[in-house]
Amino acid sequence: MDTLFISDLHLSSARPDRIELFRRFCEGPARHAGAVYILGDLFEHFWIGNDERTPPAPEVIDILRECCRHNEQIYLLRGNRELLLDRGFCELSGCKLLGDETIIDIDGQPTLIMHGDLLCSRDRSYQRYRQFMETPLVRRLFLGLPRPLRLLLTRGLQPLLQRSATGKPPEIIDVDQATVETYLSKHHTTELIHGHTHRPGVHHFTLNGKPARRIVLGDWYEQDSVLVCRDGERKLLRVGEYIGN
Secondary structure, X not given: OOEEEEOOXXXXXXXXXXXXXXXXXXXXXXXXXXXXXXXXXXXXXXXOOOOOOOOOXXXXXXXXXXXXXXXXXXXXXXXXXXXXXXXXXXXXXXXXXOOOOEEEEEOOEXXXXXOOHHHOOOOHHHHHHHHHHHOHHHHHHHHOOOHHHHHHHHHHHHHHHHHHHHOOOHHHHOOOHHHHHHHHHHOOOOEEEEOOOOOOEEEEEEEOOXXXXXXXXXXXXXXXXXXXXXXXXXXXXXXXXXXXX
């Protein structure tokens, strides 16, 4: 059976065609896959807590819950827009939440999967923001706020972060190769799959004298890529192309 990876769907009511594509994916190949991994940024908006009801969150959660009724191997990693997501989301959707750095086995190959934002170590302002949001006290205080106030704060923060990212040189917001190698060495593996950068591709390099590979998933704004792992092969495909197979 296929093992499938998707990332950076950025599902939004402003793009109903992407929601429909996700529905087709979940009602088709995702139900029959050996495992499905969603590597973060499922939604366009920031996740504000398990009482999130901003469209299309309820619809997407319903799609996931129905998919998980047919396939229990649906996994989710947090993206940079879901830093406040916790295991309560599993109860809502049926997905299994994985750690930010998780090793899985694909056809006998130990593989590190991440969202990818931690690999962009040269973007120091973002890394400081991430560390701040990960502080237990900050999380507790924010999640304790009334829902309307959390919505107001995140809706104001999101465009600020987007403007900050567009003003940075490409090499700052892309992954740092030395950081990639540090994470791979830490987890004693030579294969990494991630998203976040919206720059799909397969990168080959040498790590400690051994061949290594980094596979980057595309976003669903227009690229809507899915990584299909089958019988030792790795194929990056358009989702529509894969569903049609």
